[in-house]
Amino acid sequence: MVKEGYKKTKYGLIPDSWDFLQLKDIAKVNMGSSPPSSTYNEDGDGLPFFQGNAEFGSLYPEENQWCTDPQKVADKDNILISVRAPVGDINIAPYKCCIGRGLAAIEGEETSNKFIYYYLKQFNPKLQSYSQGSTFSSINKKVLETFFVNYPPLPEQKKIASILSSVDKSIEKTDEVIEETKELKKGLMQELLTKGIGHSEFKEVNINGKTMSLPVNWDVKMLKNVTQINKNNISTSTPEDYEIEYIDISSINNIGKIKETTFYNYGNAPSRAKRLVNIDDVIVSTVRPYLKSFSIINEDKENLVCSTGFAVLTPKSNMETEYIYYFVWSNHFVNYMRRLMRGTSYPAVNKNDVANTFIPVPPLKEQKKIASILSSMDTKIKKEEEYKTKLERLKKGLMQKLLTGEIRVNTDMEV
Numbered sequence: 001m002v003k004e005g006y007k008k009t010k011y012g013l014i015p016d017s018w019d020f021l022q023l024k025d026i027a028k029v030n031m032g033s034s035p036p037s038s039t040y041n042e043d044g045d046g047l048p049f050f051q052g053n054a055e056f057g058s059l060y061p062e063e064n065q066w067c068t069d070p071q072k073v074a075d076k077d078n079i080l081i082s083v084r085a086p087v088g089d090i091n092i093a094p095y096k097c098c099i100g101r102g103l104a105a106i107e108g109e110e111t112s113n114k115f116i117y118y119y120l121k122q123f124n125p126k127l128q129s130y131s132q133g134s135t136f137s138s139i140n141k142k143v144l145e146t147f148f149v150n151y152p153p154l155p156e157q158k159k160i161a162s163i164l165s166s167v168d169k170s171i172e173k174t175d176e177v178i179e180e181t182k183e184l185k186k187g188l189m190q191e192l193l194t195k196g197i198g199h200s201e202f203k204e205v206n207i208n209g210k211t212m213s214l215p216v217n218w219d220v221k222m223l224k225n226v227t228q229i230n231k232n233n234i235s236t237s238t239p240e241d242y243e244i245e246y247i248d249i250s251s252i253n254n255i256g257k258i259k260e261t262t263f264y265n266y267g268n269a270p271s272r273a274k275r276l277v278n279i280d281d282v283i284v285s286t287v288r289p290y291l292k293s294f295s296i297i298n299e300d301k302e303n304l305v306c307s308t309g310f311a312v313l314t315p316k317s318n319m320e321t322e323y324i325y326y327f328v329w330s331n332h333f334v335n336y337m338r339r340l341m342r343g344t345s346y347p348a349v350n351k352n353d354v355a356n357t358f359i360p361v362p363p364l365k366e367q368k369k370i371a372s373i374l375s376s377m378d379t380k381i382k383k384e385e386e387y388k389t390k391l392e393r394l395k396k397g398l399m400q401k402l403l404t405g406e407i408r409v410n411t412d413m414e415v
Contacts, residue, residue, distance in 0.1 A: 226361060
């Protein structure tokens, strides 16, 4: 039974006051065409030239080519949609531009372009289902023009677009805060891990082939002298049904946090599930170390096991765990590991490469202060990323409900 005040369409229920129209009824579709390559340039001559989704950003494309003899042009605020694999990616034209055959431009007629933009993003999977070609999928003008759109009155379109735009702006601002904090942390790491806190006297030392200036009261030691490396491995006599919690390289996210683990009975565990880890251990990926799959073990679990693709560093009594963690996250350590990597398809370093790496060693009290400062930056980054995730969930829910009319908007309401 259809809900009162709603009607059924091929895409689901929409309000009675909304229309269900094909895109050609509410907008012009302008398929792109690639001009001769002799008219391309990177000097800024002519119109910015966008060929496909490779130039797309989160909202607007980024220019890196221009064209002096454009064949097809999109106007400012037109919707740009990828019509070749991957089909359906969407941006907005920030200004008048030339579009190649990988794109189409859509311009609403007495219709909010931003509303169409959000609608096409929400119904992108349905649009992709109409793509043709087994190897390189694509959609043509007819597919675009005959694609159906839930179509509210113009004031409601504008209000829906305004609400979603306000969430997008909040996401964008949060992204900026995250990136600014990451850059600040990067600079602080470089400063704190070499200059320390409040020093006036320094000495020049060579660390891992690089000359740097360190406080005179700091030591320089190999990691194997300040940590125990791969201290414990799981026993080969472990019962087959013993449950382990497994950390693989893919378990670690891009900010050094363990995002997920996998539970196995020992008998069914991956062959690389060998290294026992304990609270306050630092795990360092020896495979593609430039990806920084490094983390601290923050929980005390007796059955926690990591892959042999990690070196497990157990700090000795004069070392602060987080200080070691931030050192291995530093560009100095990562670049040194990159120089030592062997192999092309599976580039890696070994335990001895890590063990023989030199680390600046401040007094324990200063290690703790340095770690505390950098940890506070990580806390801020984590907080902002959690907030961004909440905003993205909010936007997803709003798009689903607003673009189908499940939730109606007050067009007089301020956003």
